[in-house]
Amino acid sequence: MKVKIREWNGVASWLWVANDENCGICRVPFNGCCPDCKVPGDDCPLVWGQCSHCFHMHCILKWLNSQQVQQQCPMCRQEWKFKE
Amino acid sequence: MVDLIVLSLLVAASLTVLEMQITVEQVLQYHSGSLQPQSSVWFVKFTRDHSIVVLMNFRHPLFVLLGGLKSLGMWQEEGHGDLCGPGPRGLQERAFTIIRALLLFSPSPVLQERVLEFYSRTFSVYMNQEGEAEDGAEVTDSPEGAVCPGCAVPTQQCWCQDALKQLQELSHILSKLQLLEWVSSEAVTSILHKLIEQRMEQHCRGEYERSFLLEFQEWLELVLGWLSKVFASEVHTDSLSGSSVLKQWRCHMHQFFCRIYVNMRIEELFSIIRDFPESKAAIEDLKFCLERTNQRQQLLTSLKSAFESRLLHPGVHTSDILTVYISAIKALRELDPSMVILQVACQPIRKYLRTREDTVRQIVAGLTGDAEGCSDLASELSRGDPVTLEMQDSDEEGNDPEDWTPDPTDAVPDKMGSKHRSSDIISLLVSIYGSKNIFIDEYRAVLADRLLHQLNYNTAREIRNVELLKLRFGESHMHYCEVMLKDMADSRRINSNIREEESRLSEEDQPPLSLSAIILSSEFWPQLKEEKLELPPVVCQAMEAYTHRYEKLKAMRTLSWKPHLGSVTLDVELEDRTLTNLNVSPIHAAIILHFQEKSSWTVEELSVKLGAPKELVHRKLALWQQHGVLREEAGGHYYVVETGSSKEKMERGMMLIDSDEERDSNTTTQSEQREEKLQLFWAYIQAMLTNLDSMTLERIHSMLRMFVATGPVITEMDINELEAFLQRKVREHQLLVSGDVYRLPKPN
Numbered sequence: 001m002k003v004k005i006r007e008w009n010g011v012a013s014w015l016w017v018a019n020d021e022n023c024g025i026c027r028v029p030f031n032g033c034c035p036d037c038k039v040p041g042d043d044c045p046l047v048w049g050q051c052s053h054c055f056h057m058h059c060i061l062k063w064l065n066s067q068q069v070q071q072q073c074p075m076c077r078q079e080w081k082f083k084e
Numbered sequence: 085m086v087d088l089i090v091l092s093l094l095v096a097a098s099l100t101v102l103e104m105q106i107t108v109e110q111v112l113q114y115h116s117g118s119l120q121p122q123s124s125v126w127f128v129k130f131t132r133d134h135s136i137v138v139l140m141n142f143r144h145p146l147f148v149l150l151g152g153l154k155s156l157g158m159w160q161e162e163g164h165g166d167l168c169g170p171g172p173r174g175l176q177e178r179a180f181t182i183i184r185a186l187l188l189f190s191p192s193p194v195l196q197e198r199v200l201e202f203y204s205r206t207f208s209v210y211m212n213q214e215g216e217a218e219d220g221a222e223v224t225d226s227p228e229g230a231v232c233p234g235c236a237v238p239t240q241q242c243w244c245q246d247a248l249k250q251l252q253e254l255s256h257i258l259s260k261l262q263l264l265e266w267v268s269s270e271a272v273t274s275i276l277h278k279l280i281e282q283r284m285e286q287h288c289r290g291e292y293e294r295s296f297l298l299e300f301q302e303w304l305e306l307v308l309g310w311l312s313k314v315f316a317s318e319v320h321t322d323s324l325s326g327s328s329v330l331k332q333w334r335c336h337m338h339q340f341f342c343r344i345y346v347n348m349r350i351e352e353l354f355s356i357i358r359d360f361p362e363s364k365a366a367i368e369d370l371k372f373c374l375e376r377t378n379q380r381q382q383l384l385t386s387l388k389s390a391f392e393s394r395l396l397h398p399g400v401h402t403s404d405i406l407t408v409y410i411s412a413i414k415a416l417r418e419l420d421p422s423m424v425i426l427q428v429a430c431q432p433i434r435k436y437l438r439t440r441e442d443t444v445r446q447i448v449a450g451l452t453g454d455a456e457g458c459s460d461l462a463s464e465l466s467r468g469d470p471v472t473l474e475m476q477d478s479d480e481e482g483n484d485p486e487d488w489t490p491d492p493t494d495a496v497p498d499k500m501g502s503k504h505r506s507s508d509i510i511s512l513l514v515s516i517y518g519s520k521n522i523f524i525d526e527y528r529a530v531l532a533d534r535l536l537h538q539l540n541y542n543t544a545r546e547i548r549n550v551e552l553l554k555l556r557f558g559e560s561h562m563h564y565c566e567v568m569l570k571d572m573a574d575s576r577r578i579n580s581n582i583r584e585e586e587s588r589l590s591e592e593d594q595p596p597l598s599l600s601a602i603i604l605s606s607e608f609w610p611q612l613k614e615e616k617l618e619l620p621p622v623v624c625q626a627m628e629a630y631t632h633r634y635e636k637l638k639a640m641r642t643l644s645w646k647p648h649l650g651s652v653t654l655d656v657e658l659e660d661r662t663l664t665n666l667n668v669s670p671i672h673a674a675i676i677l678h679f680q681e682k683s684s685w686t687v688e689e690l691s692v693k694l695g696a697p698k699e700l701v702h703r704k705l706a707l708w709q710q711h712g713v714l715r716e717e718a719g720g721h722y723y724v725v726e727t728g729s730s731k732e733k734m735e736r737g738m739m740l741i742d743s744d745e746e747r748d749s750n751t752t753t754q755s756e757q758r759e760e761k762l763q764l765f766w767a768y769i770q771a772m773l774t775n776l777d778s779m780t781l782e783r784i785h786s787m788l789r790m791f792v793a794t795g796p797v798i799t800e801m802d803i804n805e806l807e808a809f810l811q812r813k814v815r816e817h818q819l820l821v822s823g824d825v826y827r828l829p830k831p832n
Contacts, residue, residue: 001656001657001658001659001679001680001683001713001724001726002656002657002680003654003655003656003657003673003676003677003679003680004654004655004656004657005597005598005652005653005654005673005677006598006653006654006655006665007598007600007652007653008597008598008599008600008623008626008650008652008670008673009600009601009602009650009651009652010599010600010601010602010627010630010645010646010647010649010650010670011536011601011602011604011612011645011646011649011650012601012602012603012604012627012631012643012644012645012646013603013604013605013606013609013643013644013646014603014604014605014606014634014638014641014642014643014644015606015641015642015643015644016640016641017640017641017642018640029607031605031606031607032605032607032608038563038566038567039567039570040567040605040607040608041574041605041638041641042638046640048640
């Protein structure tokens with residue numbers, strides 16, 4: 001007997017490779033989107049800081065904009081620098 | 085002296101009258117003999133003789149009496165007028181009063197009966213002459229033994245003309261006596277009642293597709309002609325009052341008609357509703373008549389009980405109940421634009437539907453056009469958005485206070501008010517559960533199933549549905565569904581990207597398996613069933629390769645496969661035959677792939693290999709048995725059937741293996757989800773009670789609303805449900821309640 005597979009339609013879900021489940025700022029899962037967005041994934045990406053914490057990009061930008069003096073990571077209070 | 089004469093005359097008159105009454109009764113009783121009147125034939129027996137007897141007995145004594153009175157009056161006028169007060173007219177008046185009093189002090193039932201018979205006979209005569217020709221036509225065709233339809237005797241002896249004359253004469257006499265109303269109204273009433281009922285029974289029962297109002301209007305005019313004969317009076321000065329009597333009778337007749345019609349239709353209302361768009365004429369007639377009678381309450385009660393006895397029992401399929409409910413909405417909103425009848429009468433249906441488990445699924449299936457029976461919902465959905473329609477309505481109401489009409493008295497007082505009493509089918513169905521969210525969640529589940537079972541990425545129909553639902557439920561509610569659809573579009577793009585990349589590879593690097601994927605945004609899809617399944621290495625490798633390509637495409641993202649979901653198209657090549665283009669689930673494919681390496685497996689071995697429970701594997705093997713690819717032999721061994729003889733094929737045809745062809749839903753069921761939601765709540769409640777020591781039910785509810793409402797799955801829980809849940813926890817000794825305050829038990 002020989003089985004020939006013409007087509008295999010699989011189902012998968014995508015997820016961010018992050019060390020946490022929820023965004024530390026908006027508390028929404030990373031795999032969802034920040035409260036201002038409607039569509040997850042490409043439209044609401046994650047960014048990582050050099051301190052290795054990550055957030056929704058929109059969330060951390062909002063946070064950084066609200067900081068007057070120094071720009072710190074909201075989790076560890078180190079100076080925030082985007083990881084390249 | 086004169087007084088004495090008058091007195092004696094009056095006594096004589098009264099005696100005459102009594103005598104007259106007695107003779108009539110005796111004669112009639114003699115004539116009718118032992119025949120007792122029976123409802124269906126009572127008018128047949130009233131023959132010519134009877135009517136003469138009745139007439140004679142009124143005619144003779146009265147002539148004598150009137151003659152006496154006349155001479156007495158003349159004598160009085162000649163010079164003794166002052167002796168007897170009021171003069172000749174007054175005397176006559178008195179004499180008549182006494183006669184009336186004596187004759188009809190208590191009208192004997194026999195007299196009533198005879199009068200009734202007399203009138204109904206003349207009625208049939210009259211109606212026969214005035215163009216009820218179509219009824220009599222067939223009878224007059226056959227001369228042998230032909231019976232005049234009017235007087236029910238052979239045509240040669242027809243006394244129709246006489247009957248009409250007699251009728252007229254009797255009317256004159258009675259009206260002279262001013263007894264006409266008294267004697268005949270009861271008889272006439274019952275005749276009319278009976279006849280309208282009879283006619284309606286014959287013509288209208290079970291016939292909903294045309295209107296009977298006009299037809300009956302004409303017929304009633306005809307009947308009115310007869311009435312005008314009955315109530316015709318000789319006295320010319322009375323012609324005005326005569327016409328007013330007729331007018332009154334016309335009113336009565338219409339009233340009878342409406343009442344009888346409404347009664348009949350109320351009985352039939354359930355069938356009328358069931359047939360609705362066809363039975364529109366009946367509904368319109370009923371509406372017309374119902375406005376003229378005070379029978380709404382009767383209608384409501386009867387309709388409610390009809391629903392309960394004919395519809396709301398376990399023997400009726402949910403989709404049928406929904407179909408009837410939808411036509412009830414359509415029919416009753418025609419009948420009563422204020423929607424009160426609809427609201428009240430359908431309350432039991434709504435209540436009952438709430439207890440059926442598959443109601444939501446049926447409604448959603450109807451909305452998406454999947455249900456076989458009711459295409460109404462889908463067309464209703466595509467018709468337009470009620471939001472804007474209702475907005476316009478309320479604006480109009482606001483602008484024009486003159487047009488305001490109060491609610492009918494049987495309206496259920498509620499805070500909604502008439503403005504919000506919706507007639508929109510979808511809103512009504514959705515509001516059965518009081519919340520849209522249940523429907524939206526269900527729709528998501530249905531949508532997820534449909535998308536996952538689809539082989540191509542064609543979503544045009546779903547997009548249309550989602551757009552329509554967005555108009556209904558608002559944009560924000562359908563957000564999740566939109567993301568799901570977007571996932572489909574994205575998956576297609578990613579797939580073609582990856583395919584392109586693969587096609588650039590050299591021959592030997594080509595993947596052994598053409599794999600495409602639907603890539604979900606897990607947060608936005610309903611919870612999918614988790615099942616463990618180890619796929620054959622060849623598939624796993626393909627998936628890994630796919631994941632690698634995906635990771636390259638989308639930085640920092642990876643894929644988590646759901647091995648048990650999806651679909652596989654494959655060919656099975658056996659020695660003497662090939663099965664092509666089979667479309668199976670991944671587990672079926674995995675099973676048959678394993679048989680490629682080894683031609684005999686036991687269920688246990690397969691179960692280990694696949695990492696799936698034995699029962700599941702056993703069930704899935706059935707499909708291949710049905711296709712004749714595998715064969716079960718003693719000891720639970722399954723073998724490949726390489727050469728299928730025709731005999732075996734025959735057997736296969738006969739063999740009924742219950743394969744699980746039913747499509748398992750990929751999404752978790754509502755109750756499972758609910759349980760999970762409650763567990764989530766329980767975690768919150770525990771945390772709250774640990775921090776705040778004790779809380780009331782209301783407090784817990786409002787806190788939960790605050791915290792949980794922002795979650796990815798819109799959750800809603802009313803306070804009763806929460807209370808029930810907390811009570812359960814109390815019973816399980818996980819919670820203490822004192823008064824209305826809940827607290828956690830102290831750890832010992």
